[in-house]
Amino acid sequence: SSCAAVVTAAGSGTRLGAGIPKALVPLAGRPMLSYAVAGMALAGVTTIVVTAPGDSLWEFEAAVRPEELAAAAATAWPRTHIAWPRTTATAADVQVVAGGASRQASVSAGIAALAEVQPRVILVHDAARPLTPPELITRLAKSVTERTPAVIPGVPVADTLKRVDASGRVAETVDRSVVRAIQTPQAFTAELLSRAHAFGAARTHDETLAATDDAGLVEAMGKPVLVIKGKCTAAKITTAADLRLAEAQLAALR
């Protein structure tokens, strides 16, 4: 098998404040996780590992049943046809495993669960980005080569950016044209991603290594990371306002 994915869903969703794990919060009546996994399956990813909170694995397993994936796919991408290798959202092998205390630990658990599959490429994706278009996922997977073993999606930033000191005083205005807001999936050769996580795990107490994404670990190893054009529909759902925006995106399809 050549392309596998780790979908992170072990967070609690504190900032969303829905009272249930964020990945299970409904969008147009279906769990966010169902969309995130369906998008991967539509993109032709054949093996998908979902990281979930250890105490509610069965609820997450219910959200990734083939019927749930097919329903989510039909809701979010109703006009999807033969453009992708797979025409149904039911053809992927989906496994749910317990995540860890941090996002990085959850991704590591997901990578470990893929050891026997030996994929060439691993995509790491947040369940909190449920409407990420399958087209972006295939573009990322195809961009991974021996020369570009780490490829991530980024979008321009609309706001003015300033670096500030601890007291809030402006140190400088940052040139916005050279900055990108980074999304997921992030795509890597399995070999590089495994090495990056081993590197990160050995440095959990190193404050200079404050990686909030997987590419950050690759960068810390001194390896190159390529940014390609992301999509606004891959935006992360963090707050209740983000959730309303995603609901509006889905309503516009109907």
Ligand code: CTP
């Ligand atoms: N995540 C994870 N394991 C953790 C923490 C986060 O798998 N220990 C996942 C989340 O489920 C989410 C992604 O990482 O899909 C991005 O994290 P974030 O948006 O911060 O989600 P939460 O941590 O759930 O939200 P919050 O920080 O508001 O609690």
Ligand code: MG
């Ligand atoms: Mg978090």
